[in-house]
Amino acid sequence: MLRKPPLLVRELCAQKITRVATSLCASLCTWAVAPPAIGALPNYNVQILDVPGWSQFLPSGISDNGTIVGTGTSFQGAEHALALQGSAVIDLHISGYSSTSGAAVNDSFQVVGAGNPPGVAAGGPTVALFWDSGLATSFPRVAGSTRGTNVNESGMVLMQEERGGSAAGFAGNGLVRWITPTETGTGLSFQSTAAGGINEQGIAVISGWGAFQSPAAFLWEPLVDPNALTELAGLIRANDINDAGQVAGETRETPGPYLKATRWDGPGQLVDLHQPDWFQSEARAINNSGVVAGGFTTTALVGGPDVQHAALWDTDGEIVDLHQDGWEASWVYDLNNGGLAVGVSVLANGTWVGFLATPVPEPSSVVLLASTLGLIALRPGRSP
Numbered sequence: 001m002l003r004k005p006p007l008l009v010r011e012l013c014a015q016k017i018t019r020v021a022t023s024l025c026a027s028l029c030t031w032a033v034a035p036p037a038i039g040a041l042p043n044y045n046v047q048i049l050d051v052p053g054w055s056q057f058l059p060s061g062i063s064d065n066g067t068i069v070g071t072g073t074s075f076q077g078a079e080h081a082l083a084l085q086g087s088a089v090i091d092l093h094i095s096g097y098s099s100t101s102g103a104a105v106n107d108s109f110q111v112v113g114a115g116n117p118p119g120v121a122a123g124g125p126t127v128a129l130f131w132d133s134g135l136a137t138s139f140p141r142v143a144g145s146t147r148g149t150n151v152n153e154s155g156m157v158l159m160q161e162e163r164g165g166s167a168a169g170f171a172g173n174g175l176v177r178w179i180t181p182t183e184t185g186t187g188l189s190f191q192s193t194a195a196g197g198i199n200e201q202g203i204a205v206i207s208g209w210g211a212f213q214s215p216a217a218f219l220w221e222p223l224v225d226p227n228a229l230t231e232l233a234g235l236i237r238a239n240d241i242n243d244a245g246q247v248a249g250e251t252r253e254t255p256g257p258y259l260k261a262t263r264w265d266g267p268g269q270l271v272d273l274h275q276p277d278w279f280q281s282e283a284r285a286i287n288n289s290g291v292v293a294g295g296f297t298t299t300a301l302v303g304g305p306d307v308q309h310a311a312l313w314d315t316d317g318e319i320v321d322l323h324q325d326g327w328e329a330s331w332v333y334d335l336n337n338g339g340l341a342v343g344v345s346v347l348a349n350g351t352w353v354g355f356l357a358t359p360v361p362e363p364s365s366v367v368l369l370a371s372t373l374g375l376i377a378l379r380p381g382r383s384p
Contacts, residue, residue, distance in 0.1 A: 041291065041314045041339070042359040046322055049342075049354040051089055057082060059342035059354040061104035061334045068342055069102035069111050070354060079122065081113045081129075094136050098122040100129065104150045104334070109133060112148025112157050128159040130171065139171055141178075149195045150240075156202055158195040168195035168206040170222040177226040179206065196249070197240030197285070205238035205247055217249055217264075234270045235262060239294075240285045248283035248292045261294050261313070273313045279306055283313075287337045290315040295331035295343075310343045310357075322357050332357070 051057040051072060059070035072082040072091075080093035081102035092111060093100050099122040100115035110133075114126040117138070128139040128146040132155070139146055141161050146169065150158040156172030169178040179193050196205035202223045209215040217238035218229035232238055237259070238249040247264035251272070260274035261281035273292060274281045281296035292313040297306045309323035310330035322341070323330050330345035341357040 041312055041318070041320045042362060044312075044320060044322060044341075044357045045360050046324055046355055046357045049084070049356055051082070051084065053089070054082070056352065057084075057354050058344050058352060059084075059333065059356070060102065062336050062340055062342045062356075063105045063107050063109075064336045064338060065107045066336070066338075066340065067105050067107075067109060068356065069105040069113070070342075071101040081111070081115070081131075083109070083111065090134075092131055092134065092136075094129075098124075101147075103148055106151050106153045106155070108153070108155070110151055110155050112151045112159075114145075114147035128157075128169070130157050139169070139176065150197050152198045152200050152202070154200065154202070156198055158198050158204055160195045166192040166194060168193045168204075168220070170198075170204065170220075170226070172202065173223060175222065175226070177222050179220065179226075179229070194237075196238045199241045199243045199245070201243065203241060203245070205232070205241045205249070207237045207249075209236075215252075217247070232264055233267060235264055238264070239283060242286045242288045242290070244288065244290070246286055246290055248286035248294070250282060261292065261296065263290070263292055263313070263317075271317055273317050273319075275319075281311075282331070284332060285334045287335055287339070289337065289339075291335065291339065293332040293335040293341050293343075310341075310345065310355075312341060312357075322355075330355070 049057050049059060054072040055075045056073040057070055059068050061069045068084040070082060072080050079099040079101060080091050081100040083090040083092060092102060094115060096118040098116040098120060100113060102111050102113040105111045111131040113129050115129050116122050116124055117127050125145040126147050128148040130137045130148055139159055145162045146159055148157055148159050159169035161167040161169055161178060167178045193206050193208045196207065198204040204220045205217060206220050207217050215236035217232040217235035219232060220229050232247060234251060235249040236252050238247050240248045249262055249264060250259040251262045258280040259282055260272065261283035262273060263271040265271060273283060279297040282294045283292045284294040286292050295308055295310050297308050308329040308331055309321050310332045311322060312320045326348055328346040328348055330343060332341050332343035335341035339359040344352060344354055346352055
């Protein structure tokens with residue numbers, strides 16, 4: 001007959017198991033709260049944004065706290081700038097305007113967009129709009145249309161003017177400045193410049209092009225020198241910039257006029273996100289983890305159409321395809337630092353809808369944590 005070990009031995013074994021299990025649990029608990037740095041992206045849940053009381057909602061921006069802004073269409077056909085905060089729908093439309101639209105939002109609920117002011121019919125020239133806690137300020141120009149395109153957490157605004165050509169604009173810290181095609185400070189003469197994104201340091205990215213000038217992308221620091229641009233060598237278009245200075249944009253497919261999604265990590269550091277079997281790809285937004293949002297177009301089959309797919313790229317350039325069965329086309333407009341993305345898709349019947357893509361947590365950390373707690377629960381105790 002087996003005899004029990006002496007009581008002292010059993011106590012020492014119990015203490016040893018407890019120390020090992022507790023140490024393991026501490027490690028796993030830490031991992032569960034703060035997972036390793038982003039490598040491969042998680043799976044995503046994609047849902048249509050069906051807003052009660054509106055026939056359509058097309059999102060264009062999302063803040064880090066999850067506020068979504070875009071344009072809602074009423075059942076009577078009127079277009080209003082809307083914000084979604086959880087289950088709340090906030091109508092930002094301005095009395096007297098024939099239409100308004102939202103483009104971007106920050107965590108302080110400062111929103112940029114555009115609208116047709118009193119006396120101008122919907123579809124006519126617009127003015128850039130900046131809402132701060134629901135109160136709107138406009139940024140008109142003498143000629144042409146203006147629209148707000150982006151806003152950072154400090155309330156600095158990027159804008160776009162469109163007339164014969166186009167010009168990028170900035171408003172913040174009491175300064176309003178427009179970069180016209182002949183004021184790039186680069187010795188280059190562009191027909192147009194276009195606003196991209198702006199980071200928390202107030203550094204913006206813009207693009208320039210013209211009939212006699214190759215397209216190019218630039219860094220713009222309007223609070224440092226509103227007339228100077230620094231070229232982002234290799235990029236022909238810049239759409240967004242994060243707080244680390246990484247830029248989402250495009251290079252040119254050679255041969256051919258087609259765009260290739262590219263992440264710019266610094267001078268001479270271009271990360272090609274394009275795949276050989278794609279027709280074209282675009283990088284529209286980038287968050288502070290270096291995750292890029294945009295889309296790609298598959299190569300057309302003989303006699304068939306090209307298909308646009310909404311997509312995200314992780315820090316290693318690996319892709320998550322957000323396109324869903326039954327969609328004719330899709331693309332992502334924005335994503336936040338939590339990885340939530342918003343975009344637009346076209347259904348098989350031709351209807352345009354907005355969508356929200358939400359990362360799905362991996363269950364592995366929860367399973368391992370439960371196993372560890374089970375090990376502690378089975379710790380030997382004192383026998384009678």
